[in-house]
Amino acid sequence: MGSVKDYFKGFGQGLVSLVQGMQVTGKEFLTKKVTEKYPENRDTVKVPERFRATLTLIYDAEGRHKCISCGMCQRSCPNGTITIESKMVDTPDGKKKKKLVNWKYDLGSCTFCQLCVINCPTDAIAFSNEFEQAVFTRELLVKKLNYLPEAPDPEPAPVQKPAEVAPAAEKPAPAPANPEPEK
Numbered sequence: 135m136g137s138v139k140d141y142f143k144g145f146g147q148g149l150v151s152l153v154q155g156m157q158v159t160g161k162e163f164l165t166k167k168v169t170e171k172y173p174e175n176r177d178t179v180k181v182p183e184r185f186r187a188t189l190t191l192i193y194d195a196e197g198r199h200k201c202i203s204c205g206m207c208q209r210s211c212p213n214g215t216i217t218i219e220s221k222m223v224d225t226p227d228g229k230k231k232k233k234l235v236n237w238k239y240d241l242g243s244c245t246f247c248q249l250c251v252i253n254c255p256t257d258a259i260a261f262s263n264e265f266e267q268a269v270f271t272r273e274l275l276v277k278k279l280n281y282l283p284e285a286p287d288p289e290p291a292p293v294q295k296p297a298e299v300a301p302a303a304e305k306p307a308p309a310p311a312n313p314e315p316e317k
Contacts, residue, residue, distance in 0.1 A: 186248060189279060201258040202258070215239060221233055
């Protein structure tokens with residue numbers, strides 16, 4: 135059994151703890167309140183530049199993306215969030231290269247770690263800071279990033295043949311080296 139001294143010591147420690155907690159509550163009670171009027175001020179909400187919301191493929195002015203379908207982003211993703219489908223195609227100059235078919239991304243299982251962006255050798259993907267991503271079903275969180283129609287590859291420049299030299303004068307054909315004897 136505990137003594138009366140231990141009882142009052144524990145009661146005093148509890149009282150000190152209560153006063154410390156109430157000091158924090160009192161400070162918050164007296165500070166000015168800030169209320170975000172979110173849906174109404176949607177146009178003026180300041181989202182930090184480094185906020186990571188969704189992945190996007192970066193397209194140039196001609197509608198081409200930089201993705202070469204190497205799969206580095208898919209391999210570096212710790213959750214298997216990214217799925218890339220590609221196919222081999224023949225280029226106009228006769229070489230073979232990978233062509234992106236589907237670039238799918240599951241926002242619902244993404245941890246926003248940015249390993250895919252860091253490991254992309256062509257800087258083809260980046261995080262946007264569009265923060266409104268609420269949907270009603272999980273299936274809507276799976277996004278296809280190569281949504282623009284594929285722009286045709288530029289045609290290679292025609293190979294210039296060296297200019298042919300015009301013959302200066304017709305020479306008679308040379309005689310065969312070993313003429314056959316006539317019979």
